Amino acid sequence: MDTIMLLITIAVVLYVIFWVSKLPPADPEEVRKKREAFERQLATRHQIDTYGYISPAMICPHCQTKGQISTKPVKRKKGVSGAKVTGALLTFGVSMLATGLSRKEGLTQAHCGNCNSTWDF
Helix, strand or coil: CHHHHHHHHHHHHHHHHHHHHHCCCCCHHHHHHHHHHHHHHHHHHHHHHHHCEECCCCECCCCCCECCEEEEEEEEEEEECHHHHHHHHHCCCHHHHHHCCEEEEEEEEEEECCCCCEEEC
């Protein structure tokens, strides 16, 4: 029984080797094109992760270019919150450990692909 399994395994390996040797070699030009396409996808993904999606209707206030602006929502620290200061005074500073004093404000970050400037609004 073991001999039969060994012979079948050898036959399958020889069959695979025979057919793999018949395959045409990879075209270097095709490999280069696939690599370039993959690199373009990576660059696009990085651009989206960093600056967000392109907003075609927006115009850059710096260079007046339309259709090159990427936007994404961001949160920025914005001064000291009066309510948090009051809470810190009433709790003798214990609430500061959990919340901090600065408040965060939701903004939109925009980036121009033409002049490479970034701003918030």
